[in-house]
Amino acid sequence: MALYLGLTLVPILIGSLAAVSCALLGNFLVLRRQSLMGDAISHVVLPGIVAAFVLTGSMSAIPMLLGAAAAALLAAAMIEIVRVYGKVEPGAAMGVVFTALFAFGIVLLEQTDTGSIHFDVEHALYGNLESLVWLAGIEWAALIDPIALSDIPPQLPRLAMALVVVVGFLAVAWRPLVISTFDPTFAAAAGVPVRLVNAGLIILVAMVSVTAFEAVGAIIAIAMLICPPAAARMMTDRLLPQIAWSVAFAILAAAGGYVAAGAGVALFVEGVAVSAAGMIATVAGVTLLLAAAFGPRRKGAKA
Amino acid sequence: MLNRLTAKAATTDALTISGLSVAYGDKPALNAVDARFSAGAMSAIVGPNGAGKSTLLKAAMGMIPSIDGTVRFLGEPLSAVRRRVAYVPQRLSVDWDFPATVIDVVLMGLYGRLGAFAWIGQKERQEALACLKEVDLDDLADRQIGQLSGGQQQRVFIARALAQNADLLILDEPLAGVDAATERLIVALLRRLAGEGRAVIAVHHDLSTVREYYDDVLILNGATIANGSVEAAFTEANLARAYGGRLTAGPLAPTGARA
Numbered sequence: 001m002a003l004y005l006g007l008t009l010v011p012i013l014i015g016s017l018a019a020v021s022c023a024l025l026g027n028f029l030v031l032r033r034q035s036l037m038g039d040a041i042s043h044v045v046l047p048g049i050v051a052a053f054v055l056t057g058s059m060s061a062i063p064m065l066l067g068a069a070a071a072a073l074l075a076a077a078m079i080e081i082v083r084v085y086g087k088v089e090p091g092a093a094m095g096v097v098f099t100a101l102f103a104f105g106i107v108l109l110e111q112t113d114t115g116s117i118h119f120d121v122e123h124a125l126y127g128n129l130e131s132l133v134w135l136a137g138i139e140w141a142a143l144i145d146p147i148a149l150s151d152i153p154p155q156l157p158r159l160a161m162a163l164v165v166v167v168g169f170l171a172v173a174w175r176p177l178v179i180s181t182f183d184p185t186f187a188a189a190a191g192v193p194v195r196l197v198n199a200g201l202i203i204l205v206a207m208v209s210v211t212a213f214e215a216v217g218a219i220i221a222i223a224m225l226i227c228p229p230a231a232a233r234m235m236t237d238r239l240l241p242q243i244a245w246s247v248a249f250a251i252l253a254a255a256g257g258y259v260a261a262g263a264g265v266a267l268f269v270e271g272v273a274v275s276a277a278g279m280i281a282t283v284a285g286v287t288l289l290l291a292a293a294f295g296p297r298r299k300g301a302k303a
Numbered sequence: 304m305l306n307r308l309t310a311k312a313a314t315t316d317a318l319t320i321s322g323l324s325v326a327y328g329d330k331p332a333l334n335a336v337d338a339r340f341s342a343g344a345m346s347a348i349v350g351p352n353g354a355g356k357s358t359l360l361k362a363a364m365g366m367i368p369s370i371d372g373t374v375r376f377l378g379e380p381l382s383a384v385r386r387r388v389a390y391v392p393q394r395l396s397v398d399w400d401f402p403a404t405v406i407d408v409v410l411m412g413l414y415g416r417l418g419a420f421a422w423i424g425q426k427e428r429q430e431a432l433a434c435l436k437e438v439d440l441d442d443l444a445d446r447q448i449g450q451l452s453g454g455q456q457q458r459v460f461i462a463r464a465l466a467q468n469a470d471l472l473i474l475d476e477p478l479a480g481v482d483a484a485t486e487r488l489i490v491a492l493l494r495r496l497a498g499e500g501r502a503v504i505a506v507h508h509d510l511s512t513v514r515e516y517y518d519d520v521l522i523l524n525g526a527t528i529a530n531g532s533v534e535a536a537f538t539e540a541n542l543a544r545a546y547g548g549r550l551t552a553g554p555l556a557p558t559g560a561r562a
Contacts, residue, residue, distance in 0.1 A: 031401060175419045179411050183397045188366050189390035190414050190467070237447040239402045 006137030008258070010156065011129050015254035015280060017159035018212035021166045022224035023232075023250035025205050027243050030229045031181050037202065038225035042209045043098040044068075044075040046105030046124060049210060054112050061158055061211060068210045069203075075101055126277040127217035129258065132156075155214050162211040169204055173197055178239065220277040224250060227284035234295030249291075253284035316375075317342040317471045317502030318363070323372030325355070325362045332358050334526045335372070340504050341519060342377075342470070345497040347507040347533075350523035351546050356506045357393070357475050359523065364390060364473070377471060386415040389469035391460050393476050399449045399456055406431050406444040408459050412466030434465040437492060454485030461489055472496065474505040490516050513537055 022038075029035050048071025052063040075097050083093040109124060122128075132153040134142075142148035170177070180187035180194045188194050205225070212221045232245035257280030292298055318340040325333040333355045340346045348356050362369045365381060377384045389412070409431040410423055417423065435441040438458035443451065448459060457477060464472055472493070478486050497503045497518070507513060513520060513533060520537045522528040524545040529536035 031398075033398070173419070175414065178403075179414060182401045182403060182408070183392065183411070185361075185366065185392040185396055186390060186411070186463075187414075189364050189388070189392075190411075191385045192414060233402065237402050237449070238404070239407075242402050 006134035006142070010134040010137060010153065011132050011276070012255045012258050014132050014153065014155050014159055014215045015129055015258055015276070016251045017156070017163050018208075018215045018221070019224045019228070019250035019254040019280070019284075020247050021159065021163045021208045022212055022221055023228035023246040024163075024166050024170060024243065025201065025208060026225035027229040027232070027239075027246055028177060028181055028201055029205065029225060030233065035226045035230075038205055038209065039222045040094065040098050041072065041202070041206050042213065042221055043102040044071050045206060045210055045213075047071050047101050047108055048074075048105075049124075049213070050105050050108045050112065054108070064210050065207060068206055071101065072206060123217070124213065125217050126220050126275055127213065127215050129215055129276040129280075132215060155211075158211055159215060162208055166204055166208060169200060173200060177201065216277040216280060220281045223281035223284045224253070227281075227288045228253065231284075231288040231291035231295070234291040234298040237297050249284070249287050253280050253287060257281070257283040316340060317377055318473075318504060319375040319378075320359070320363055321373050323359070323362060323374060324370040325358055325367065326370055332525070333362065333369075336523065337527050338521045338523075338530050340502055340521075342502045343497060343500045344518040345493055345503045345505070345516065346519040346521065347505060347513050347517040348521045348523060349507050349510060349513060349545075350528070354524045354545070356523055360390075360473055360475055360504075360506065364388075386467075387470045389464040389467040389472045391464050391472070391474040391477060394453065394457050394460060394479065396475075399451070401448065403448055404445050405435065405440060405448055405451070405459055408448060409434055409462045409466050412463040415467060431462075431466055434462040435459075437465055438462045439488060452482070454481040457481050457489070458485060461492065465492075469501070471502045472504070474503070476506045476508065478505075479508065510542070 026035075026038065029037055045068035048067035048069070049064050050067075051071070052067030055067075056063045078097045078101075079090070079093045082088065082096055083090055086093065086096075088096075105124070132155055134148075134152050136142055136145075136148035136151035176187070176192045176194075176197045179190070179192050180197050184194055209221050209225075212224070216224065228246040228249035229242070231249050232242045235245045236242050258276050260283065261274050261276040261279035316339045318338075320336055320338040323333055323336045324331070336355075336359060338359075348359065350356050358367065361367045362372075363374045363381075374381070376388050381388065406428065410427060412434070413423070413427055413430070417427070432441055432444060435444055438461050440455060440458050440462065443455065448456065451459065457480075461474075461477065464474070474493075477489055477493075481489070493503045493505070494516075505517075507517070514537065517533055519531065520533050521530045522536060522541050522545045528545040529538070529541040
């Protein structure tokens with residue numbers, strides 16, 4: 001039982017923080033029909049993250065966010081160049097640029113075998129939640145022991161900060177965000193700062209993708225952006241309850257997925273566990289499937 | 304407010320557009336459009352599909368970039384009088400599956416006055432309900448918007464514009480795809496607003512009802528064909544110039560719904 005705190009509770013908490021941050025923002029992406037924006041961003045930021053890692057040799061948050069931002073700007077410029085000079089439609093230009101940048105990120109990653117820090121392709125794709133355990137926190141007493149507390153995986157406070165920023169953004173920008181999500185034309189006419197709100201939303205999605213990718217991987221983060229909000233939409237016709245449902249689904253996926261993966265056991269018994277991030281995304285997908293089949297507000301359900 | 308408006312109306316138009324040009328890429332959409340719309344009048348904007356009617360409104364409101372031209376709302380640039388202008392987009396420009404209730408949408412009309420932070424309390428809800436009563440939807444205030452008929456959805460949009468309590472209302476096809484009862488209700492409401500001294504400008508499609516509903520008209524086809532009172536401007540000759548051979552049976556010919 002004592003093993004519970006450091007080996008299970010801390011990774012579950014990290015996974016939940018990442019999932020909830022993603023799900024909160026995902027509600028607006030899904031309602032804006034921009035669900036794939038998260039997909040695109042998580043592809044594009046990879047080379048930026050790797051480049052920041054190569055340049056600074058650390059996985060601290062600030063350089064990674066700067067790298068991700070630089071990569072996003074580069075992607076925007078490249079899309080425009082491909083679109084104008086390649087004479088292809090915007091969708092094709094985006095597809096080419098996102099995939100090319102992601103592939104470049106992987107190649108870059110393969111070349112950076114520093115050995116000292118664990119950072120490889122698998123890590124980038126589906127994270128390494130299993131390793132984010134708190135070995136000093138085996139006993140409950142560690143919660144009040146400053147030395148043990150300093151050994152908490154840095155991802156925990158980092159993702160907690162990210163969640164605070166996301167909640168703060170939603171609280172401050174709530175009304176402009178809702179109005180410009182529902183009716184951007186009216187919003188612009190009524191003087192709602194539509195562009196500022198749009199930019200804020202996308203920047204936060206990028207920030208959350210970068211911070212969440214260490215825990216669940218860049219690619220699995222997409223599932224957290226889309227599945228919980230999409231499932232939540234089928235549970236209710238009101239925005240605030242939808243957001244509450246999406247948070248519940250996100251925590252369910254993170255905790256349920258981690259436990260189902262048997263990840264805690266894997267440290268001691270070889271071969272019984274599956275990827276925690278993969279299992280979390282699977283649970284999120286199953287939740288969506290169940291909501292689509294039985295949710296009270298799914299399409300075609302009687303109102 | 305009406306005093307202020309009548310004082311202004313004597314000297315300025317509600318909306319003045321001078322030399323407004325817009326292009327999509329290198330394809331010109333509007334060529335030096337001039338138009339004037341009076342306060343206290345209900346004005347129609349008519350023209351064939353692709354004439355640039357919605358483009359004119361969006362460019363005037365600064366929502367799409369214009370190449371050239373000046374636009375004055377109530378005699379001022381839009382930024383100075385934004386709270387006195389209400390804009391009603393085309394009904395099908397939004398996703399009605401959005402998780403909101405009827406009254407949620409009407410309350411959005413209070414944004415100009417309340418801003419991003421002011422609390423929405425009982426007083427504001429009562430105001431929104433009063434606007435819904437005007438369009439005969441107060442019974443459906445807590446209904447999810449996706450459950451409404453097209454005509455009811457259009458009335459929600461009108462109620463949101465009423466909540467803005469504007470001196471100038473600009474509506475993009477407020478009568479598109481609505482039932483006959485809703486059309487009568489909306490027209491009566493808009494005529495009453497114009498009677499109070501406000502300006503109402505609407506993109507309109509059914510040429511057969513222009514004489515009955517409107518005081519003034521702008522006939523548009525990439526450029527201004529005619530602009531003035533319905534009596535003076537809404538003539539067979541002007542319509543033929545705007546619609547070309549597509550209008551075979553005079554102004555009573557029905558026109559196809561706009562995409």
